[in-house]
Amino acid sequence: MFSDSPAVSEGTLAMVDFALNEDQLQIQKWVHDFAEDVVRPAGHEWDEREEFPYPIVQQAAEIGLYGYEFLLNGMGDPTGLTLPVAIEELFWGDAGIGMAIMGSALAAAGISGNGTPEQVLEWVPACYGTADKVALGAFCVSEPDAGSDVSSLRTRAVNDQATDEWVLNGTKAWITNGGIADVHVVVAAVDPALKGRGQASFVVPPGTTGLSQGQKYKKHGIRASHTAEVVLDDVRVPSRCLLGGKDKLDAKLARARELGHSGEKQPAMTTFEATRPLVGAQALGIARAAYEFALDYAKERKAFGKAIIMNQAIAFKLANMAVEIDASRLLIWRAAWLARNGGFRNGEGSMSKYKASETAVRVTEDAIQILGGYGYTRDYPVERWHRDSKIHTIFEGTSEIQQLVIARAISGLRIE
Numbered sequence: 001m002f003s004d005s006p007a008v009s010e011g012t013l014a015m016v017d018f019a020l021n022e023d024q025l026q027i028q029k030w031v032h033d034f035a036e037d038v039v040r041p042a043g044h045e046w047d048e049r050e051e052f053p054y055p056i057v058q059q060a061a062e063i064g065l066y067g068y069e070f071l072l073n074g075m076g077d078p079t080g081l082t083l084p085v086a087i088e089e090l091f092w093g094d095a096g097i098g099m100a101i102m103g104s105a106l107a108a109a110g111i112s113g114n115g116t117p118e119q120v121l122e123w124v125p126a127c128y129g130t131a132d133k134v135a136l137g138a139f140c141v142s143e144p145d146a147g148s149d150v151s152s153l154r155t156r157a158v159n160d161q162a163t164d165e166w167v168l169n170g171t172k173a174w175i176t177n178g179g180i181a182d183v184h185v186v187v188a189a190v191d192p193a194l195k196g197r198g199q200a201s202f203v204v205p206p207g208t209t210g211l212s213q214g215q216k217y218k219k220h221g222i223r224a225s226h227t228a229e230v231v232l233d234d235v236r237v238p239s240r241c242l243l244g245g246k247d248k249l250d251a252k253l254a255r256a257r258e259l260g261h262s263g264e265k266q267p268a269m270t271t272f273e274a275t276r277p278l279v280g281a282q283a284l285g286i287a288r289a290a291y292e293f294a295l296d297y298a299k300e301r302k303a304f305g306k307a308i309i310m311n312q313a314i315a316f317k318l319a320n321m322a323v324e325i326d327a328s329r330l331l332i333w334r335a336a337w338l339a340r341n342g343g344f345r346n347g348e349g350s351m352s353k354y355k356a357s358e359t360a361v362r363v364t365e366d367a368i369q370i371l372g373g374y375g376y377t378r379d380y381p382v383e384r385w386h387r388d389s390k391i392h393t394i395f396e397g398t399s400e401i402q403q404l405v406i407a408r409a410i411s412g413l414r415i416e
Contacts, residue, residue, distance in 0.1 A: 047223045061134045084336045095285070100224055179214070283360035298315075335349045
């Protein structure tokens with residue numbers, strides 16, 4: 001059946017086994033217990049405070065959930081399922097706190113996807129610190145005038161050969177952990193004429209002069225996660241902070257100038273492609289939380305002498321929620337498996353992120369509808385989950401960008 005479909009390459013699903021092994025089941029329970037006992041009870045408080053939940057992140061670090069070892073172990077899983085499973089459980093607890101715990105992973109992914117082995121060993125642990133003293137990482141791509149269009153970045157990186165340093169200038173926008181992070185990974189243009197092909201990634205170490213936080217955004221959702229501008233004013237970093245190294249960059253730029261393309265993906269896109277199924281897992285956790293809460297409510301809430309789930313209007317809505325959540329999870333797990341076993345063929349990473357994020361918005365809205373007036377108040381968590389869900393259709397590629405990626409992948413054409 002599947003092999004006859006033009007949207008699925010031969011063998012894509014032939015060797016996939018989605019039965020979680022014992023280690024994965026233990027991790028799933030471990031993260032769920034932390035989410036249930038620590039994260040969910042604190043969700044409302046930190047959403048109201050709109051502050052980074054350092055105490056919760058510290059607790060996550062103490063049990064090993066926040067740390068590069070956990071990230072590397074998850075990334076090393078040959079099935080690709082460990083991280084999506086863990087992230088779903090964490091965001092089932094609370095998305096704002098979940099983002100605070102997982103935000104450094106994007107910086108770590110940017111380092112891992114573009115750096116040398118030596119740079120990965122040096123800077124990925126620095127994004128997390130230790131269980132006694134946590135650190136944070138930030139991945140800085142978007143700009144006030146360049147969100148989805150990452151090929152038009154204005155932040156510049158200029159090589160100062162006299163001092164063997166790179167000088168960075170510009171402003172980044174919508175940055176998770178921006179300004180409060182210890183390690184900032186900055187994507188900048190080294191040859192603007194080449195657009196996305198003329199970009200490189202740089203590590204800005206802790207305490208570097210010239211990096212500062214701009215405005216902190218007051219957000220609709222995930223309010224426990226810190227999001228702000230990052231201002232780069234003559235920021236000087238040593239050449240060793242150029243991810244991948246100068247020789248690799250020079251070779252890439254030379255190919256781009258000669259051939260019109262470098263044959264390599266943009267640094268930002270390399271990171272986003274690897275993380276899109278994980279972003280989908282975030283949205284999935286929110287959707288599942290809202291569905292489970294609405295299901296329990298519908299069984300207990302009585303109207304006209306019977307539980308409201310006995311009305312088809314409610315029961316069918318819950319049935320659709322369950323179907324969409326399971327469909328999203330299967331797309332996420334398939335994409336995560338492909339990322340570890342041969343790579344995406346038809347935009348599967350974007351498919352998973354697109355489906356899960358749109359599902360989360362619909363499911364959380366339906367959960368509010370099922371709860372009625374109660375669902376619209378902050379006394380019940382579905383209102384917060386609805387606010388938290390919406391960002392997943394926007395960040396790390398809007399839903400429209402995901403559709404564009406998928407359309408290009410299935411057609412083989414440069415659709416604009």
